[in-house]
Amino acid sequence: MSIDTLIVDQNALATLDSALVEDSWFTNFDLPENYVSLKRVRLGGRVYLLSREVVAESGLLVIDLKSTKLLTGETNLRYRFERVLRVATRHFSREVVIPIKWQLFHHGSLISVYGDPIAKQSGFRIYFDQAPEGERNIFAYGSSVGPIRDFLTIEKNDKVYKNAIEDYETAALTEVEVSANAGHLGIVLAQPLGAQFSGSATLEDWYEKRLTVEQRKFVDCEHRAPVRLRGAAGTGKTQAVAIKVLKDLYAAETKGADTRIAVITHSSALAHEVIRGMFYALDPTAKWQKPENASLWTGTLYELAQETLQYERKGLEPLSLDGRDGRELQKLLIGDALDAVAKSPRLKLSVLGKCSQNLRSRVENPAERPALIKELANEFACVIEADNIRKGTKESEKYLNGSRDAWQMQLEAKEDRVFALEVHEIYENGLMNQNLLSMDQMIADFSRYLATHEWRQLKERKGFDVVFVDEFHYFNRLEVMTFHNLFRKRAMESGNTPLFMAYDFKQSPNDTSLNAGGKNGAAYFKMAASGKTELVEFKTVFRSTPQIANFLKDLDKSFPAIGLEDEWQTYNAGSSQDPGDTPKLIVYETNEKLIDSVISSAITDIRSNKDGGRQVAVLCLNEHLFDIYRNSGRIKDKIVALTSRDQMGDLQYARSRCIFSMPEFVAGLQFDVVYLIHADRAELAEERYSAGLHRRVVSRCYLGASRAAKKLVIAASEERGGRSNILCMPLKERSLAD
Template structure:
């Protein structure tokens, strides 16, 4: 096949239909097959094969006068690109054609070559094959002859590669174009002489278009199971339909629909059990109360709310049920409420860990003010220098990990066992036995503080619950009281202690019917976490490893935002050996209409921190107007506590309407903001799990992101690691726009320096 001719109406269908945007959908794979010369069927399009090529028009429509011809003999996209890159290149090329025909402005990756009738499209993002790959288009092929024969506007896509070729003097071969033109003219004449096309009911066509557009809105849970199955990518379908009785890991970056897939898999199993009239008890574990409420709403919106329970004992009354619960509440219920809510650091697992930090920060302050003067001769030089030079908050984070995972989890609170455990590669730099004895004494101080306030932390609760489950009584009752299947969302927020309890809750120790979603780029809580230890903690004595199902189709963010997020994660990938970059093969699924709303991320530079509050609110208003959304569709993330406090104070004094998040994934606060039509402001730690049309990031300056406080090599690396993760999470909350506000005197954070060099960030045009 030497050419593919696509008329304007077919181009419009391809760039607007979500199923043509990503190889996870069959229509997208079919169009790649056609480019390779194979036959395929495209929904909504008519395919006519000729002796030399293929003509694509829209079903039930007269052929358009405007046409683009792909000269496959010379274009040869499949020689140098993989299938995904070919699809992106085709989409970007057809979108340029639509802009050209409609007289619309071009994007930064499209340009008309001055002094010629050529145009060039740079279709690939920088992380795919570099941004120098180009596709060349002749805007007036065979112009003199066509001007006498047709009023249509023909385009010829005739070349691709990384070289500029002969520039403005380059002549495109017209051999295949002339064949395509003659074949298309014959088709047009045949249609004109044929009987009139059947009239299509406008309402049905409208419904079809609405259906295709809706397929991209992964954030809407109220679809119904059967409708969702039609809209999922193949990767997602494979996970939803996979065997529930074996461990299954769903991994992918933010915005790939991991939570939705976990819910649909649970619904799929419940649906099958209901149809078979068989009993099935499921457990859905989440890290926060807000996420639990959101998950329950998804079951309700998809018609299975009656099967959702709040307690693990409530399921005894139903043949089919799913208990949606936080890990902390689950453990409290397993302990038969021996621990009241007032004795928990917090009902929310995430907030409980933050409270731990406050206790440990107090201990670190005492170390600095009271202990250090007499410790220099007692501790190893490396550990003493670390305590003496490092920032308090950094030490508190590392001490929390040592207390939770190593002392409580691995050593069971026993000093002799703790002293025999090798130091973590990325843990506290304890080099001697004296170092470990000193750390253990601080652990005892922490436990004393908990006892004085009559509280238990999350690790105490989990380990105690495991103790009650790892008994002959539970092993005998496990078959009756255990769960048939278990689902864990955002597993990257749990540590090894928390994960370890779950394999005790299945009906059989030999089976691990556990499915879980993970985004390693968001995992900031357990720096020593490795896949081997995680697998051992999850599976217990069961044989076999979890099936890994990566998902790569990103439904939330535009190409420009994905590129920026990838740049951020790539620049931090060498900080820890357990880092995995989920964006390496990610692709967006935006249609042409959604792409119109998108823009390259940009930076506004200010000269004084005093300008930040008013400048931020001004940009919120401008972004909301530009995107035609309420101010609640714009999130403000501030990376410096002092700036956040100042912004909140100024906004209050000037009567600006806003909502401030004080918990991670606070969906109720977001709902309140939506009702009031006001913007949302937050620290980066609280924005996970949320989605907005646009995001404004404040305080991404040198010395603030990451903080300058880290003095030791490891302290700096740890703060750098957290800064990369927080920035990644904040950026990926945005669907269409990301803007930064940076103090020009400080300069932009080094984390974003590579993004500037790669020209992924422009100056904002205010």
């Protein structure tokens, strides 16, 4: 009898979600040899994958394998299974978010999502019932291909669900010996991604034996004042945050205190893949998931806004709930707005025609398009949206006629700024026409809501006693100002809100923090939390060799100090790792020779690395070339391309292929080997040079290089002017060998 139904209990979801699965696994759904946490029970055509620690109230995911097309012979099985697991996990834990690109639709208790990454083209969707037979389980019951169909037209075989539930007790009570399966099963049960970074030490081991004096000082900070945790890349800021969160949560739980703790990030993957994975490593029993007295919320600021404002119920759709992903989608809409300018005689003649020659040539030159969109996106997020500037307002007059800071986009003439406001208006209209809310619009709404009488009434129930913010440097002014209003009244009584902020401004490839704080870092933090902030600084690098740390120290000297001077500290971290090779610079004659040689070298490194391609990354510093390369047939079979942080799970499938990405998409991750390509002179073209562009170029290089643990190679192309001038100091000090 063939297998037609798969049943997974709630406690087994996380284990399977971090597993590496191949198409062959979907034939028998076997478990690896000697795996003791889960058991497999087959009853007729049904397979149960259950936690060995059966919990009576545990919910169940029931999958009709045939109807959802999750059987061997179908395509994209791994992605479909991952999406089914994510939807089920979200059903049992509202902290988990469904990415906006999955296009979640509702109809009563029924929901559907796109079934795989290419489903937007094929129209493949998977359907779920979140209350089958009125129960708290979730049933994946069907699928469709093509145009979106009415829920009621999708057949649901209720008998499949009923049979699965009827046999569950038998399966749960069945004693199964540890599997003796041999051979290739098509599945490897791995730790969650964050657990792999955190290591095998428990919370107690970390606190008692592994924390440095600096880390211990941070973890022991009381909830009496705001705390700034500053540290260079690789100094263990996220790890320390994870340890402190669990320590504080369990301390509150022991006291029986009703303490609400939030961990807020800019990236969904950082929250749900890395930090939650660290929690699993620190406490594999996962007591943090269901505390009795205290509570823990983990997610992005955008997820918190979505949850609080309940956009789903109102039929509104945010562009994204991930900060980085949302910014990338916004760039696509800005590109559409520029196209609209070219098609409008009025805008082309009356607006663009009056702009400076420099801006006109940039708009009209296709080769300049990626850089122009990136700078406009920065202008919109960090200036126009941050200051709520709209055409015809007092704010717009100040924007058009006022002075500009060195970090801002080069808009020489007043007419150039008129053009920027016109493009912004078209961009906003594009959002409205698609019934979308941008990240900035959503946060603006959220910020206003936090000042309402309704929130004042609700925040004693829904507000927090302690808030941790990781990657604080990615938040703009409006976002920073929301943190102050997230606290319960009792947490603010002393006038010192317990907000813990981990940051490194030099890792931010945009200018959000510069606009927020101007020349004064204290002003930036004052917008986030009341009271004098305490500073804890980490100065020991755990990720990189001393040689890579020395390179970062010399690269640091290339940063122009153009804002937040009191926070723009000289890189002074020392490495605790064993010595390695000096980072190397290689300049290639052409782009083609560069990419061919680098990928070939990366594959050679993979063969000598026990963890395979997951530990070897090629990071591109130029967006346009990154898009060209990742779609190129010459390297496509040799890379796993990461184009957003919500693809972090794909790291585990690298094996004989290297990771190919950009620095901002792998922020928070580390690799044994990093090839940083296209550190070219052209990235700082003289005709569009500004101090802000200079800082962003150095930040992207710094962010990419700091991902390397043991080996760093930097590549440049003569076709794009040779190596960048930002490498002059490392070359002079010999921390970079040529």
